[in-house]
Amino acid sequence: MMNIIGITACTAGIAHTYIAKEKLVNAAKELGHNVKIETQGTIGTEDELTKEDIEKADIVIIAADINIGGKERFKGKKVIDVPMQTAIKSPKTLIQKIEEKLRS
Amino acid sequence: MDVTDVINLNAIDLYLQVDDKKGAIEVLSELLFKDGSIRSKEEFINDVYLREAQGMTGIGDFIAIPHGKSDSVVKTCIAVGRVDKGIAWETIDDKPVKLIILFAVDNKSKNNQHVKLMAKVAGALANKKVCDALLEAESPEDVLSIFKQN
Numbered sequence: 001m002m003n004i005i006g007i008t009a010c011t012a013g014i015a016h017t018y019i020a021k022e023k024l025v026n027a028a029k030e031l032g033h034n035v036k037i038e039t040q041g042t043i044g045t046e047d048e049l050t051k052e053d054i055e056k057a058d059i060v061i062i063a064a065d066i067n068i069g070g071k072e073r074f075k076g077k078k079v080i081d082v083p084m085q086t087a088i089k090s091p092k093t094l095i096q097k098i099e100e101k102l103r104s
Numbered sequence: 105m106d107v108t109d110v111i112n113l114n115a116i117d118l119y120l121q122v123d124d125k126k127g128a129i130e131v132l133s134e135l136l137f138k139d140g141s142i143r144s145k146e147e148f149i150n151d152v153y154l155r156e157a158q159g160m161t162g163i164g165d166f167i168a169i170p171h172g173k174s175d176s177v178v179k180t181c182i183a184v185g186r187v188d189k190g191i192a193w194e195t196i197d198d199k200p201v202k203l204i205i206l207f208a209v210d211n212k213s214k215n216n217q218h219v220k221l222m223a224k225v226a227g228a229l230a231n232k233k234v235c236d237a238l239l240e241a242e243s244p245e246d247v248l249s250i251f252k253q254n
Contacts, residue, residue, distance in 0.1 A: 011158045014209055014219070015169045015226040022230030042173075042209070043219050065159060088163055088230075089196040 002102065004028050004035045004095070005053050006061035009068050010084050013041035020063050020087040021047075027091035031099070037061075040068055049073070059098055063087035078102075107251045110221045114139045115183035116244035122185075125193050125201075129153075129170060132183040132206045140178060142208055147176040152206070162195025165235050169226065171207035180210045180218035182225060184247055186239070203238055205229070228254040 006024060010016035021037045028035035038049045054060075060079040062068060063086065071079075086094055115135045122128045129152055133145050142148045151174035155161070162168045183206040190200030207222055228234045228251060237250045 012155055012171055012173055012209075014171050014173065014207055014222055015161075015229075016163075018223040018226040019163060019169075019230045022227045026230060039223075041223060043216075043223060085160075085196050 002033045002058040002099070003056045004033050004059055004061060004098075005049050005057040006035075006037045006063065007040060007049070007068050007070075008037060008084070008087065009040040009064040009066050011065050013043075016065070016084050016088065017041040020084055020091075023091040024061065024063065024087055024095075027095050030092065031095055033095070040064075045069070058102060061087070061094070061098070105217050105221065107221055107225060108248060110181045110218055110225065111184070111248055111251060112139055112141070112181055113244045113248065115141070115181065116247050117184070118186045118241060118244065118247070120185040120187045120204075122187060122191065124191050125168075128185055128187065128191060128204050129206065132185045132204060136181070136183050136206075136208055141181050142174070142176050143178055144176040148172050148174050148208065150174075151176070156194075160194035160196060162193045162197075162199075162201055163229065164195060164197040164199065165232065166190065166199055166202040166239060167205070167229060167235055168193050168195065168201040168203070169205050169207065169229065171209060173209045173211050175211045177208045177210040180208065180216070180222065182207055182222065184238075184244075186241075203235070225251055 008020040152172035185204045193201035
């Protein structure tokens with residue numbers, strides 16, 4: 001089991017951000033991981049990652065089409081940047097790839 | 105406040121008579137206009153295409169979520185249309201689009217309840233069961249109750 005954290009953010013900050021978040025959360029849970037995803041959208045930042053979340057995290061997934069805020073928080077962490085599209089289209093495959101990568 | 109505040113039965117058409125993306129956006133915008141949710145159809149459609157130009161809004165599994173953040177929006181809300189034969193759209197899985205969920209967002213609204221509800225509706229679309237139910241919905245009331253439950 002991994003502790004997965006991440007951030008989603010899209011150009012308009014209305015729809016994709018929230019679909020990607022749910023997809024990542026659902027896929028991660030299905031594969032038996034702990035997961036918390038912060039959203040940076042029109043309504044501001046929600047489910048903001050805490051210092052503790054970040055400390056515990058094995059991997060940080062950033063699924064964004066725009067520059068996200070607060071990237072410096074992840075200094076020293078394993079960070080994976082993916083296009084928004086990947087998180088929406090194949091969240092499970094993405095997480096399975098991360099599993100493999102961390103195992104090797 | 106719940107999703108019924110952003111989804112209006114008058115702006116749901118499950119039997120859209122259109123052949124393409126342009127037609128779908130046109131007809132759904134017309135519904136929003138008639139309903140008084142947008143001030144200018146032309147201006148709103150322009151803003152929808154502005155967003156289309158930034159990246160695809162087809163999220164796969166026959167669903168598209170075009171959206172316009174626009175000064176022409178009077179009331180932040182959603183229009184829903186369905187074309188059972190499917191139409192061409194830029195999508196992440198190259199499948200045609202049957203269900204179009206058009207988000208109209210007031211350009212000035214930042215941190216308000218309506219936009220939060222939109223985010224909730226979007227999040228629900230991550231669930232395949234919700235998408236399948238919407239593709240099978242038989243009435244605007246069905247659509248509303250699917251979103252209410254999720």
